[in-house]
Amino acid sequence: MINIVTWNINSINARLPALIAYLKQKQPDFLLLQEIKCLNDNFPKQQISEIGYNALFAGQKAYNGVALISKEPLSNPLFELPNAPEPYQARFIQAETKQKLKIISVYVPNGNPPLKDPENIEKLKYKLSWQKALNDYIHKLINQNESLILGGDFNVIINDNDVYNPEVYKNNALMLPEVRQNMQKLHDLGMINTFKHLHPEGGNYSFWDYTMGAWQKNMGMLIDDILISPNLLQNLKESFIDKQMRGIDKPSDHAPLWTVLN
């Protein structure tokens, strides 16, 4: 059994006690983090290694940042998405397990605010370019018959039933048709969205905004996903969202999403 977890932690240093307690208690094999929001020099590698975990990370100042936390040491790290748009942002990290699984943590650009003012269209364009670069890269790996675990915050509400009120978000960069089409491309390449494959009914969320009492009112959305390559589908056991982590003191606005393979 292999447990893979993705969690947008919204600052690894603000969340460090919760992270350490979570690793100690739940013992995932692989934890994919997003929005660590620190420079590499400020990554808490000592505290993580003290509890028996390895860490690879791609950080930057103040924003973004991704990491791979693992029980086994990982090899062949890649810290940049090939052909990603300029300027560089820390949104991609990949490494390999002993069994030659490629594990990838991504923080896809948010892209808001959409349209309206011309200056801000740049964020949406950056998102679309980044998604295309990811799709091209995954396409290449699938053609090479690699075994892939691709997890992270994709910043896409895939279906209308993945958000409490789709009307509110219909012009939002998380739901725009071209953004959804780029996400659909991963599916068309054969990648399987583990949670949605096992729970197609909708109404399950991984993110609740800090504002509006969104958590208390269950005004959430599903934007965190773990995708696996088609050659791993036979091993897919279960997937679930660990909602209780959104209810802790000083929570991230995202809950961890788990996938179990055998």
Add this chain to the structure above:
DNA sequence: ATGGTCGACTCTCGA
């Protein structure tokens, strides 16, 4: 109950 999101950073931006 006189509030109302959070985190990083220099005070405003990004989510």
